Amino acid sequence: xxxxxxxxxxxxxxxxxxxxxxxxxxxxxxxxxxxxxxxxxxxxxxxxxxxxxxxxxxxxxxxxxxxxxxxxxxxxxxxxxxxxxxxxxxxxxxxxxxxxxxxxxxxxxxxxxxxxxxxxxxxxxxxxxxxxxxxxxxxxxxxxxxxxxxxxxxxxxxxxxxxxxx
Numbered sequence: 466x467x468x469x470x471x472x473x474x475x476x477x478x479x480x481x482x483x484x485x486x487x488x489x490x491x492x493x494x495x496x497x498x499x500x501x502x503x504x505x506x507x508x509x510x511x512x513x514x515x516x517x518x519x520x521x522x523x524x525x526x527x528x529x530x531x532x533x534x535x536x537x538x539x540x541x542x543x544x545x546x547x548x549x550x551x552x553x554x555x556x557x558x559x560x561x562x563x564x565x566x567x568x569x570x571x572x573x574x575x576x577x578x579x580x581x582x583x584x585x586x587x588x589x590x591x592x593x594x595x596x597x598x599x600x601x602x603x604x605x606x607x608x609x610x611x612x613x614x615x616x617x618x619x620x621x622x623x624x625x626x627x628x629x630x631x
Contacts, residue, residue: 526550
């Protein structure tokens with residue numbers, strides 16, 4: 466499903482009163498926090514998260530667009546705007562066949578596979594841990610177990626292996 470279909474169908478995100486509203490409450494809460502951080506706290510880096518809805522894995526990114534970049538264009542409002550990107554990354558992340566390959570070929574646990582899937586979406590280990598609602602140390606231990614089971618020594622090599630299987 467592409468983002469236009471998700472918006473049109475209202476199964477992932479809806480527009481109400483000129484604002485985006487995500488159907489998944491934790492995603493909506495993240496969106497509110499991220500927008501406040503970007504606008505009120507002058508957060509420098511764009512905010513990014515991943516979530517699953519309607520059998521798809523979505524990447525949601527937000528960044529502030531300062532108004533001075535468009536001051537000569539009357540089309541834009543006279544205040545900073547938020548740019549919201551929504552992308553279906555399901556194919557990039559995984560499928561059931563890949564899970565079975567990893568499970569049988571390397572003996573990875575479901576938790577280790579979930580960590581691999583999260584890391585392959587370009588998250589750091591800290592971001593992956595937060596996304597999976599585990600501590601950084603738990604994520605580190607799982608990654609060490611994955612390295613031991615696959616014979617890989619670096620995270621980049623693990624992502625390369627995973628990308629070949631997807």
